[in-house]
Amino acid sequence: MTLDEIKIGGLGASRRRVEDDRFIRGKGNYVDDIVLPDMLHMEILRSPVAHARIKSIDVSKAWEIPGVRLVLTGEMMAARNLAWMPTLSYDTQAVLATDKVRFQGQEVACVIADDPYIAKDGCAAIVVEYELLPAIVNPEQALGSDAPTIRDDKQNQLDNVIFDWEVGDKSGTDAAFDQADLVSKIEMHYPRSHPSPIETCGSIADFDRATSKLTVYMTSQAPHIIRAAVAMVAELPEHMIRIVSPDIGGGFGNKVPVYPGYVASILASILLERPVKWIEDKSGNLISTGFGRDVYLKGELALRNDGKILGVRMNTTSDHGAFFSDAQPSKFKIGLMHSAFACYDIPTAHLTARGVYTNKAPGGVAYRCSFRVTEAMYFQERMVQAAADDLGMDQAAFRRMNFVRDDDFPHRTAFGFLTDSGQYAKCLDVGLEAIGYEDFLVEQAEAKKQGRLLGIGISTMTEPLGAGNSKEYDILGIKMFDSAQLRVHMSGKAILRTGAKSQGQGHETTWAQIVAHELGIPAEDVVVEEGDTDTAPFGMGTYASRSTPVAGAAVAMVSRKIRAKARKLAAHLLEASEEDIEWELGRFYLRGDHDRGVTIQECAMAAYSNMPDGMEPGLENTSYYDPPNLTWPFACYITTVEIDPSTGVWDVLRVVAVDDCGVRINPMIVEGQIMGGLTEAYAMANMQFITFDEEGNCIGGNYMDYLLPTAWETPGFELHEVVTPCPHHPIGAKGIGECATVGGPAAFVNAVMDALKGHDVRNIDMPLLADRVHEAIVDRTDVSGIPPIKVG
């Protein structure tokens, strides 16, 4: 009897999640839930100002508080060569400030005490004397001739420029623009935003003097990278470091970098020889840890009158804060910004990018994003809409005309990426059909006569997910592969470990489904473990939607290795030669005699009890997977909105999402990812941003100032799919986690801009707060950037 793959929880089963069983009971195991014997608690004293020289730090009052065990300052860190640490972008970052503070919220001192309340008391008792310096809060100021050099700690750094970088064909692009019938130009800003998982960052460092082993429980999306970083920073031998990422309360890129709190808790544990727990508070998280975005664009499209795009020119200026600590493939200074326009057939393109230091928190993390693709796709789709308007063309027709066609794959993009699959026009058609495009245009025109402002926004994009291939993608020289290790017990049950680390993506559920698909072992018989560097094989972790493309592929490949060995065991059990053995899900049988067979479970038992002469016992293997290319999911998001012209408030009428992420392992989980991603897209378009006043005070350092959408304002979503399997992934899957966050914002903004057609408004920068939309309507003008908020 043939196994029913859906029944055993294989590929395509909307299997209910394994991890839920503990989460719904309140039995998750997040870092703050871990209590070790004799554990102490650490709190961080942060800078209240954005830019200042430290004149003195007096910690004497903190030491007098009963229960305070240690006070750490930059000076003490410096004595151990730990005042600075390397970032993931070949820069340095202060662990605890020694010379200057360079952003509000920067780590200045740490107090370690018997409980967190005493540790906070200790922080409050520290007196720091600052000599204020002018705060630089945007790139324009940073590049001014009289701007102070923020990074005067670095030799040879005489200004605030971090990098100038370019990619593409400048002369070819210039020529295309010379031949254009029309050049469409637009400038915009993608505001600073914070990933803001509900759980903040934290760690428990536990140094055991007797064994010299350091164990760190921490909120890390990439525990193996952290182990390498700790070995480097703390100069500890790698085999004496164990990083454990327990359950993580959301990551979204925020939990990739190495933060000063982790390093300080480690040093504190080494000095005190006791476990030290650091749990960041929400303000600390929002004002000091990896933000996303904050990029200014000047974009130009060279157009032919019939609508053909002849060339793309992009110039970006990015604000990285005080330390360049973007977590991204090292070779690409502005991430994969040059993945812009990958879904369009464009002859030539050129991108120039400048990164600058400012007095803001460092970051530029890939916030639900593959290294700046969120900015890339937003800029792309805003430029596309502006161009369609300039041409007087229908926005859907303009896109369709410029799409890479289904029979044009593999396709080399103008910026040099190789896309390999997709049905772009079909996705667009499914979306237009679902939203009722033609009917809406009629409704919109009717409404306009009554003074109502309806708009429809489209965003279509393909993006590169699943870094990398190791030739192109590395972080600090470490190639971006991933791994899986599968051990099948004698009963046919199994344990699987990977180098990825789930933070809500549901790996414990979906990885088992891949094993079920490859081996016919029911998913419920496979337990999945991640996050412990002592047991998991080396991998680069989970971010940038890379788990399924890379670690998921490794799961399939290791399962195939297991199957290859099981085939030999089957041949032995069936007393046949291996060539005469056939496979069907969960079972080997003799060619020509389907009834004579053995199950994968019987093979597993034989691996421990009845292996052929000369065969190594056991049924276990490891795969390291280096993908041949990125995966290229495609998405079409369409939203409709209505603006109240008297207030600028806009309501979302409908949201249609068509995602082509290839083969879906667990459709329920995929849809959950898409809805979560759409919500973050809506958030960024509508409310979610962090800004600074002219003194560099962070506006958005708590959930009263930093607005996240609730169940009340979040719209409902209508999901559709097209399936174009990835040609190189072992099970045809592509990344999906971030697609809606990447492609979604432009759909909302384009809808609002569409509603304002005829108002002489070309662009309103996100977030489209009601007052900004209202200003655009009343003044018939663009609303750009986020000006510094005046003090007083």
Next chain:
Amino acid sequence: MSSLFTEVSAEPPSDVPVRRVTVTVNGDERTVEVEPRLLLAHLIRSGFKLTGTHTGCDTSNCGACTVLLDGEPVKSCTVLAVQADGSEIMTVEGLAGPSELHPLQEGFKDEHGLQCGFCTPGMLMASKALLQRNPDPTEDEVRWALSGNLCRCTGYQNIVNAVLWAGEKLRADGGTQEEAT
């Protein structure tokens, strides 16, 4: 609460004031001595070792710390432990017996109403309070009732579906008498 020994602090007694607080937690009466500044969330987590109640934002915005205090949902990060003296507290661990699931817990799993799980206990408790006072809520009523609880993973749609699912199950089971604690 017996122990074979209790360590007596060698340090001189501090001048930190202490208050005695008695609360009933998930049906068990507990008496503790606390500093007046101790937050209820921390008493629940560190004192009673009920770590299902999470602290997310410290400003009563995210709702991860939501528990029922005498049947009403409160954000325990903004309630002092001393304010809870004499009260009944229900946390996520008290929703159902060890081998059982409350229909809300079933609903969240069945409708994929959670991803990272961090906001889930607060969502469950806020939902329980809703279904107690309104056994048959509309979608809008669910969305409004949960608007004090933030989730960054799900986009809420499945959470709303989960609550509606649970409401239906409770009504089918004749469970409209869903009682506080």
